[in-house]
Amino acid sequence: MKFQAIKGVRDILPPESALWNRVEQAARDVFGTFGFAEIRLPIFEQTELFARSVGQETDIVSKEMYSFQDHDSSISLRPEATASVVRAYIEHGMQTLPGNVKLYYMGPMFRRERPQKGRYRQFYQIGAEVLGPSDAPGIDAEVIEMLLAFFERLQLKGAVLNINSIGDKNCRPAYVELLRAELQKVREQLGADSQRRIDTNPLRVLDSKLEHEQAIIEKLPHIADHLCAECRAHYDEVKRQLALRGITYQENWRLVRGLDYYMRTTFEITAPGLGSQNAVCGGGRYDGLVELLGGQATTKGIGFAIGTDRLLLSLQESGAGEVEGGLDVYLAWFGAAAQTAAIKLARRLRDAGFVVELPAVEMKFGKSLGLADRLKARHAVILGEDELAAGVVAVKNLADGTQNKLAEQDLFSYLRASHASD
RNA sequence: GUGAGCGUAGCUCAGCUGGUAGAGCAUCGGUCUGUGGCACCGAGGGUCGCGGGUUCAAACCCCGUCGCUCACCCCA
Incomplete structure (x- = not known):
């Protein structure tokens, strides 16, 4: 027992590997029918690409990325794929392609986090992005519809769709300040972690899991009540478009994203059997990201990433993970x-x-x-x-x-x- | 980074108040040179995570360390 896999990475052995293949094939089939095409991306990029998209100051960059020096430049194993998709979109001039560009990808991502159930240092994502001139709410709804069609194909049970709108650069900053002010009033009743977040990232207080903070958090102002007219209209139309597709959802005002380029539609799907990390998919609109990475300011974007490891955990948990094979x-x-x-x-x-x-x-x-x-x-x-x-x-x-x-x-x-x- | 629980055979585990390791399953072989599942017999496989300490003697007690798991933090 001399060598062993390093912390947070693992081997995917038969027969489980057959389930991985089935899941990935289902994604190709379903996404293909929605007009998405595969983009195959590099495993590493310039560190600066991720640093720019995520913001320099967070300890995501300093602590959780696998970065190393390659001669005179710093490169990093990709912690996610959206930045790479956007980089490729800009680099290959895809804004000249007709309509919105619809891409999907799958593969390993790397984050130096402490492993726990459904969380690994080399983990896998299946994701899709829509990039282009339109931010029509129908796109948001169709992306979500595609996601649910995929889960349906796999017979995933107990999936729950949560949605929210987190506003845009016109209305969110004011809400964040309002939230911060309200949090200051109850500061003493909060735990140390939440107190710190009042300063660093007030939105993150909303997904605190501490039992004794729940009653306090419930009384905080909801962003839905503080959206600007445009965001309000966009969100209402997203909900109408979901209804047109017969999609049931839960509005969850506490569902947030930490980074500035996220705006408006945010969604997450939870599934049973996952332990504490119970989101099997997260997504949202990021109309500011293309510009942030050097592309046209008018390019909009929305996408999601499925945690493949967690998806498989949930499938196995519910008994939908059996793959028949074997010898004829x-x-x-x-x-x-x-x-x-x-x-x-x-x-x-x-x-x-x-x-x-x-x-x-x-x-x-x-x-x-x-x-x-x-x-x-x-x-x-x-x-x-x-x-x-x-x-x-x-x-x-x-x-x-x-x-x-x-x-x-x-x-x-x-x-x-x-x-x-x- | 923090906390808790756990490390004995490939797997699941037993091992009493300390006396230098065992079972079941799995694997391989045999009973069985034209027919599987069953049964029986046998074999291989462990420096008891690692290091130190206490002791005549440590899987067991003490200290340290590493690893695994779960949770917190973080969550792109």
Whole structure:
């Protein structure tokens, strides 16, 4: 036990890896039908890209990014993908593409946080972004619809959509100051963490989990009551657009984002079975980000990121995580001549799409079938001297023990029929 | 960064008031040279996380350290 995976990273082993593939394939299928196309991004970028998008002063940059010196520049493992998508959008002049650009991505992200349930240092996200000239509320609603369609496809149970509007640069600063002022009045009743947040990030007081702070927080002013007319209208229309799509949601006035470039629509989906970190997806509108990273000020953006690790946790928790796989055929052979025939038969079966295990060395049939059983093969195809002489194969159903002798051409239809009836 | 709980075989765990390690499952082999699941027999696999201390003697007691898990902080 000399080497082990470093803290916060893990191996994804079979059979769980099959579930990962199913989830990622479902994302490609569903997002594709909404007209999204995949963007494959680098794993690292200039540190400055992330620092700019997140703001220099937070300890996200100083403590939680994997940054290192590469010759004379600092680069960082990506902690998220939105900054990279925006960088690529600007770098490749995608504002000249017709309409809004709809992109999705999936892959590992890296944050140096203390691991806990559903939180790893190398974790995975599946995300999508819409970038372009329009900030129509219908886009917000469609992005959310797509997300829910994806979760539906996976039969995720117990997902709850929370939405909020956090205003924009016209109305949020005034709200934040109002909030700060109200918090000052109750400062002494708050815990040390919340007291600190009054100064550093008043919005974050709203998602405090401390029991004794809840009653105090409930009385704080709601941002929904302090939106400017434009944000108010946008938010109302987002809700109407969700209703048009038959989407049920919870308005959660305490759902916030920490960074300045976020504005208006904010949403989050929680799912059961996740422990303390119970959000399986977060998203929102970030109309200021393209400009912040050097693009056109008129470019709007909205997107989301799904925590794939957590999505899988929740699927497994609810029993929707079973992926059936396994062997169709265990090809038991004995004797040199049978091996020759078995090698050729195995290839033909595989070409036809069957999952075939072909023993590499000669084994007695008893041992062979024992292995077939433990490998959970559906059928054993038996090929020995007798079958060879008769020009047939024996095929045994390992679940019920029935066995038939078939000509090779009949084997394929036999297997296909039994496969279909599973 | 903070706090709590836990570290004995691949896995799940037992191991009494200290007397230098065991079970079940899994793996491999045999009973079984043409047929799996069952049964029986056998084998491999552990410096008891690591280091120090106490003791005639430590998996067990003490100190330290590392790791894992969960929660807080943070959350792009």
